[in-house]
Structures are given as C-alpha cells and as structure tokens.
Amino acid sequence: MEFIRKYGLIVSVALLIFSLLFPGTVVGLAVTLLIVGMLVLNPKQGILFLIVYFPVRPFLIEVNDSIKFVGDLLIILLFIKCLPYYFKNKGEWKQGIVFIAGFLAFCAIGAASALLTGVSIGAIVFQLRAFLITFLLIFVVRSLDITKKDVISFLWVTILMAVLLSVHGIIEKVSLRTMFLPKSWENMHLAETNRMRIYGLIGNPNVLATYLSIAFIFTLYLKRIVQNKQVLITAFSVLIFGAFILTYSRGTIIALGVGLVVYLFLSRDWKIFKPLLLSLVLSLPLVYYPVVQLTTYMENHSEKHQSDKELREKNGDFSQRMNEAFNKDTIKKSTAWGRLYVVNRGFEIFKEHPVIGTGFGTYGDSASLAYSSPIYERYKIPENLYSDNQFIQVIVQTGAMGVVTFAVFILGMVGSLWKRRKENAAAIALIAILAGGFAAGMFYNIFEDKTFTLYYYILIGFVLNSMVARNGTMKR
Template identity: 40%
Template sequence: MSRFTKYALIFLLIYFPVRPCLVEILPITRFIGDIVVLVLFAKTLVQQTASIFANYRFTLYFFLFIIVGAVSALLTGVIPVAILMQIRAFLIPFLLLYVVGEAAISKKDIQHALWTSFIMGCVLSIHGLIEKLSHRTILIPETWQHWELAAVNSERIYGLVANPNVLAVYLMIVFFLTFYLKKIAASYSILLNIGLVLFAGTILLTYSRGTLIAFGVALLVLCLMKKNWSYLIKTALFFSISIALVYWPVDSFTEKIGMNNSERFVDMFSEKRIQQSASGGRVFVVKKGVEIFIDHPVAGTGFGTYGSAATVSFTSPIYERYGIPASMYADNQYMQILVETGVIGTVLMFLFIYQLARKTVHSYVFFILLVGLIGSAFYSMLEDKTFTLYFYLAIGLALNQRQIIDE
C-alpha cells in the first residue's frame, strides 16, 4: 500500500468518528472526507482500471439501485440537491471497497489501522463520560448544549458523533477489533483490556438497545456456527466488569440510577413503549411505509422522500399527503429502501448483498454483514458513516486477492 493511500485511510478512521463535532466547529471541514475518498478512488481507478471492471461486476447491482432511487425521486418531484445528498451518503463510503480491494496491504498497515481505531475509541469514550458527568456542559459545542432532548434521551451519551446509536455502533466495532489487536499486540494486553472495559461501559451508557441486539445476535449466530464460545464469553466478561467499574459509578455520580435510565433495557417490549412507538416511533414508520409502498410498489417514491437525512434537511414532497411530520427519521433501513426504491430497488440491493456474501467467506465479514442486516431493522445503517466506513473496508480486505505482505 502506498504511503498516500495508507495515511489517507488512517485519516478517514480519525475524521469520520469526529466529523459531526468538527463540522459544527469548522463548517469548512464538511466535505474533507468525501474529497479524500474520491481522490483515493480516482487514483485506484486509473491504476487498476482493468481489474476493477473484471473483478467487481457484482457491484453493478448497487449502482443500478442508486439509479432507480434517483430516477424515482426525480419523477416524484424531489429537488436535485436532496437526491444528491442521499446518493452521496450511500456512495462515498462504498467507493472504499475498490480502494482496499486493489491495495497491496501489509500486516503493519492492518496493525496501524487497528491502533488508530483503538485510540479513537478511547478518545470518544472518555469524551462521552465527560459529557455524561458534566450534564452536557463540558467539551460540547454550545449549540449542542441547547438541544431540546426528550426526557427519555436526555441522559444518553451522544458523543462527538452527536448520536447515541451511532456512537454505540462505532464503539462496538472498535470493541471487537480490539480482540484481534490483542492477538497481534500481546505485550499491550493490560492497556487493551482497560480499553475494552471503557468501551463496554460507554456503550451501556448510550442505552442503545438496537445496537446491543444487533451485535449480540450476530455474535451468538457466529459462535453457534463455529462452535466456539470464547468470544461470547469474553464479551460477557468485559461487559460485566464494565457495569461495576464504569456504568454504575458514572450513573451514581450523576444521580440517575435505577429505573430512570436502566429501564431502557428492561421495558423495551412494555405496553407503554409500544404505544409510544405506534404514535411516533418505529411502528409508525412501518405503518406509514407500508401505506406508501402499496401506492408506489414498483420503483418507490425515490431518494429523499422517506425518513432519510435528506428529508430532514429538505422537505419531502410526499409528507403532507401522508400526514408525516417533517422531522421524522426512519431508523429502519429496510422500510426506507422499500418505500424509496420499491420492489425493483429492493431486489437489486438483495442481489448486491447476496453476491457480497458469496464472494467473501471470512468470519469477520459474515459478522459485520450480519450486524448490518440485523441493525438495519433499528437504524438507517447505510447512512451511518462510521459503520459503512468499517463495513466497506472489511469487504474490500476480504475481496483483496493479493497476499498480505509480511513486513
């Protein structure tokens, strides 16, 4: 891997986890990550044109999916800037698949990426704990301090990514990457173990139930398939320790122990929670999504029409007709794809995922793919820059046909 490619990828591992905070402070940095990815892709395309067209034909399904969403959006009357915003969210991280898939990777490159992820995980975790202990008054942009959060969300850690669910997903990825880092950096086991406890405790303080379900089920399935329970046992151990050393001490210090916070894990299927969801949450998203899909089953209503970042920034042309609040965010990737691209787009995305699964046989790819499939029922995973960053890096590494250089 060339120095430029290596340091550009390291930069992305640092940039995307702190991007929301960085953009809030310095708006000029909004598109830096996009520019870096596009330059890396252009460089790869010029150097490996024949290989890309020969080895990545299956990615055509993804581009056809993008085309269906864009054309449908134009027919629905979505403004071009909103369409481009959603295409950008889907496409930019995806291009890293080609970059890593065609790079000459060394073991040292992988080790540097893992250490970068570990350090950034520690930074975001420590910042998150400071945010929690200070009641969102220290090391938080002033505009964020004045957010009007619902009572149920006011005690969650939002972090530098400005979203508790995104933070939890990111720290979960770093948590499992640290297990591998321990194998190749055994002399730092004590430091890495401390990091694992820190990550686990911070994850619990985000109260991100969907993240725990997605990673927990994916890990359980992987352990059942491999008939190896070591990772599940280690994960349970570190999370148990983190409850005693991180979760309860921090929670007690902020005087928010007991049902005020912990009930988020024990009442997720309570009657009250279901009623709240039906009126303005996940059940509402599904009900409205099905209603819209029935009216537009073939190619959907197009990008920027249902519960995406684009609809939050720009008004969706279908919201008034279906009685949907402008601030609604789908938090359900399946429903968003079904509504916006219909049967055609959904089938194309299925074919893309199916081909990915066929071409990559590594356990880590199966794990993160399963996390994405499960997590998509709770979040818009394809719009989560930190998840898609690691997802496409992992896919690219698995598709890389070059032998990893031992240096």
C-alpha cells in the first residue's frame, strides 16, 4: 500500500506507455485492470492519474482503443468507494444539494424527452455518460483528507502535462504535422483556416486552449505558494501561454478574458497583473513569433506546402484571425451554415417542442454524432452537426423545464461557492472560471468537454470539502 501511495501515478503512466508500445486488445484490457485495481486503493493518486489521462485520451485511444474505459471505470469505482463516507457523515449530503439536484433533474428531463422522441437507449446512456462521469468526482474529492502537499502535487502534475502538450504542439506545428502524431491524424484533411492551429495530443485546438488556459492560471497560483522555483514556474507559464496563443482559439480567449475580469472584480487581487502581463509579454517574442517564423520557413521549403502559399498569405496570422471573427463575411457564412445557423435552426425546433424539448441525442451533442438523430431528416439537418453552443443544445433538447433546471445547476454552484469564499480562497477563482466557462458555452459544448469538467468538478469538490474548510488549506 505504501508503494502505491508513493508511486501509483508513475507506475500507471508507465503502464499507459506500455499499452502504446504494444497496442492490442489483450494488453489494453490488462493495463486497464492493473491501473484501476491499483489506483482505486489510493484515491489521491487516482485523481492525479485522471488529470494525466483525460487530456491525452484522444491520442491514447487512437493508438490503442482498448484503454478507452480506464478513466470511466476508475471514476465509477472511486465514487462507489467513497459512499461509506457519506453514510457515516449524513450532513455532507446537504453541501451543494441545490446544484446537484438541479443537474440531476436536467439529466432526467433530457433522458425522458429522448425516450419520447425515439432516441435509442444506447444513445441516451452515451450522452448521460458525457455529462455525468466527471460530475461524480465532486463526491470523490469531497470525501478526501486534502493537504497543502496534495494541492501542490495537483498543480505540478497539471503544469507538467501542459508543458508536455505545449512542446508537442509546437513540434506539431513546426514539423507541419509530420512528427509524433498517429498516421490517421497526419493524413487528416484540415480546412485552411484551421491548418495554422495546433491540435496537440488532445486532437482539438479549442479543447487544447481550454486546458492550457487552466494550466496557465495554475502557474500563477503555484508561484504564490512555492517560493524556491520562481524562475522555472515563470518559464513554464511563458511556454504554456505561448502555446495557448498558437491554438488561435477565439472563443477560449474571450472566455479567459471574462474569467479574469470576474475574478478581479470579486477578489480585488491586483497582484495577479504582474505575472499575467509578464507571461503575455514574454510569450510573444520567446514562443509565438519564433514558432510562426520557423513554421513559415519549413513551409517555404516543403514541396507539399509551396502550392498553398497564396492560401497561407490570405489566411494570415493570429491578429487577422481575431479581426475576422466579427466581419461581415464570417457572419454571413455562420448564418448560412455555421454557429448562427445552428442557433436559428435550434430555435425553430424549440418552438415546436417548448416544454421538455426533443431529448438528449437529438441536436448537436456527442450522442447525435455517434448515433445520429431521429429528428435530423425531418428538419433537414446534416448528420455531422455539432452545436458548438451549450445553450442552444440545452434549449432544444430539454425545453423550458431543462433551461430552468440547468439554471438551478449553474446558480446553485455560484451560491455554494459564494458561501465558502471566506473559508477557501479557491471559491472566488472557481466562480470566475465558471463565468469563463459560461462565456465559452457560447462557442463550445463546454459541459461535454472532459478537460473543463474534469478540473471544474474536482475543484468544486475541493471547495466543498469540510475537512479543507476546517484546516484552512486554501486560506489566503
């Protein structure tokens, strides 16, 4: 047990690497059982493993599909393992009961409506899994005895993973997507507007941007509590922010800006400006511009990319991409077949199903991509539609009742965090992150994003943890 407590994460990561070197069903299943069996005995190491596993899960399952359930299985078993804590401490159920009830009611409405619409049981379970699996971590983390050392380990593992993903993303860009990627990803056709972006081991520039923004925020906090590694942490923050810019994720940049404004308004923590501006200023000359210039050099000397020179020049750089976000041409395209089309068509469907909507798996969610939707033919909607807007998805799929329960979920979280703001300094930061996530929901299905929900629910559990409140682990 002592060995697992100390080295469970290292052994688990080594097993993951082994499953990549020797991909196969037998190896994958054996690795899954070994990792889960080992880490369920030590929940803290299990949490650290999850923040390593989920950010690179798309890459892992692309190489070895048989390890795709290791994260889900571990979370479910950790949840079952923590239940005796709540039976012994029945008062703990009251913490966060409003937002928990709101979220479960929202899920129930979406599932019931889907059954009435004719969505398959498999698709409903698939979507419930997308919403609920990381939600269980709230209960797991709340039951743990968390120390300052655990907090520092959590921050370091996240930051080191972000550094790995940042370095990989830079290599991906400079090598013109020819190094350290699965062949299927190398051969993936990308629109010219997306070719400039880094996708990373996450396989999605917007999800990567979300992850890097969280990790960047963690570097700012780590600098406050770890005094002897200031230069190293600053270097990491510059690298991570530079890679964040290279994702060219406009929605995430807006979300990060909203989150920072809300945090400053609520906390009056003006000291954050110095490390924030330092990272921003240094990341441009030390990371962003050198990578862009080197990539341009590689493209100019690549036969494959020389024919695309005019398209590259037309597509421009980061500043041009940001400027194009709200120009007339972009809005026209969006209205015809983009995000605005999704919103407009969504409201048309809502008018016909205003009470409980059409149900999960019917409009632009993960389940409708995997299983198709029974309403697409009727409304002449393309099969590959993904809403990229959390709110229109909620409106269409769960109707007015779903909107109300989802609002209870969001506002209930804010209320629970606000009550804990004097006991735990992370509470205000989490309200700010939720505000940023709310803004991101205008551009992405943010509550289906395992990267965002993984961290948010872990941190919610941390703030609601009664033991943390008593020992003041996160007090200022």
